[in-house]
Amino acid sequence: PAPPRHPRTMAAPARDNELRRTFPAFPPQASGGGGFAETWWGNAWVAALEEGALDAKRLVRGRGYAEQGHVDAITVTPGLVLAYVQGSRARPYRVQVRLRTLDDADWDRFLQGAAERPGDIAALLDKEMPHTLAESGVPLLPGPGDLEPRCSCPDSGHPCKHAAALCYQTARLLDADPFVLLLLRGRGERELLDALSRLSAARAARAAQERGPAPLPGVRATDVLKPRQLPPLPPPLPVPPHPEQPPAFPATAGGPDPFALDQLATDAAARAHALLATGRDPVGELTLWQDAVRLAAARPGSGLTAGTRALYASLASATGRTPADLARAVAAWRQGGPEGLRVLEEPWDPPAGRFDRARPLLLAADLPAFRPWHNHLTHPRGHVQLRLGRDGLWYAYESEPGHDDWWPRGTPDLDPVGALTGLGAPGEL
Incomplete structure (x- = not known):
């Protein structure tokens, strides 16, 4: 017949959750001869095991099993540590160690104490167990007789060497992560951190409410609204008699035209x-x-x-x-400035009066009859023209005969004949 099948490991990572954690087996390690654990809380666990044991020889053999790697994967749930331990027989033994979980009142005291000391929370996140947290009046670490080992072996010792091996390896788990101890006492890591976060926020809000709002700076309304005499403004500075001359701009290769810069600066001044x-x-x-x-x-x-x-x-x-x-x-x-530019570019129809009287004045000055068009009066030969501006002045223009290419000439005048002065004698016009 086929040999009976038996489980070789407790490892089942797919089943892990907030309240169930599985840790792989520790490799064998050489015996150092000193304490088995490295941290003070790990050594406190070992002390609880050793002080509650009834047979020191079984502890020695159990420690040897732990150092030789006989303990398989360890599963931790609230109040229970479970693993298979290889003994002298081919079939490993199923070992469990029980520890009482804390009730709700204990957890409330623990969380309130931790929330009052933010440094304890930071230490936990760094995988450290502060003494103040473990000694806050809540029985967090086990004492002698608190560990309850059970094993499927026929040995009735308390504990047997297989249970002792599991307890020693559990101390190594506590060295690496103190949240394992908190899980054994009944609460998972995420649940604890969420509760501590809520308590810390509530304490901060209460403290801010007790302090009250800071007084705002201000003045009394009566002081603001009462009549007051403002001092007079200082007199304005006198206007300079003329704009100052701009500085000289040197000419540089590839730079702007210094004459253009001088013109712009003078214009701005x-x-x-x-x-x-x-x-x-x-x-x-x-x-x-x-x-x-x-x-x-x-x-x-x-x-x-x-x-x-x-x-x-x-x-x-x-x-x-x-x-x-x-x-x-x-x-x-x-x-003529802006009006002169307007006369050049904007013909218009002047009202009766000055424009109508201009032609008789020109005829009286021995000039021929000028042809009217809008505000223009043009010489019959087409080389001289007068334009009436909206300012009432006459503006003279010249062009090559037969070409409609008029250019301003002379000085504007109220008299049309005077505007033509300088363009030639009446006989020449």
Whole structure:
């Protein structure tokens, strides 16, 4: 017949949960001759075993079994340690060690004590068992006679060598993880940590409530609302008589045009001075095109000279115009400022009066009859033109005969004949 089958191990990791933990068997280790455990709480477990034993020889043999690796995987549940221990026979013995679990009142005292000492919780998380935690009035560590061993062997000793071997190996489990002792007493690691976290949060909330809110700084409403006399503001500084000159900008290879920088700085100083003196900035009311024309008109020189060609090209590109358009607009600006530019670009229909009286005045000055169109009066030969601005001034223009290419000329005047002064004698016109 086939030999009888018997279990060789307690290991069943798939069945582990919060209240059941299985640990693999410890490898054999050489006897050091000193204490079996390495920590004070592990040695306290060993002391409870040895002080409650009735036969020292069985303890010696059980320790030898533990050192030789005869104890298989160990399963720990609340109140119970269970394992198979290999003895002198082929079939291993089923050994268990029981320990009383704590009741709810004991656990409440234990958790309250731990919550009062955050350092104890930190030590537990580092796998350390503080003395204050184990000596808080709750019987956490076993004493002599608290361990109740049972074995399937025929030996009736207390404990037998197989149970002693399991107790010694359990001390090594406690060395590595003190939560094993807490599980034996009835609570799993996660349950304990959650309870400690809730207690710590509740204690912190109560402490904050007892302290009360910190007083807020402030002043009394009566002090704020009572009438008071504010000191007068200091007098404003006097406006400078003229804008200061900008610093000289050196020319550098690949750098900006120093003359253009000087022009921009001078323009900014002039605008700031006007704003200080009058409280207005007329330049701020200009359109992009008008401001470009103004900047170009402020450049010394006339027409597209070598020194102004780059500026005209840049301004014309920024406003979507051509350099020729900009040059004509600059001439109109120099002739009459913003109104001169408006006369150049915006024909309009003037009311009866000044415009109608202009033609008889021109005829009286031995000039031919000018052709009217909107606010324009054009010489019959098409080389001279007068334009009436909305400001009531007449603006003179010239063009090559037969070409519609009008350019501002001369100085605006209230008299149409006076506006033509300087363009030639009446007989030549």
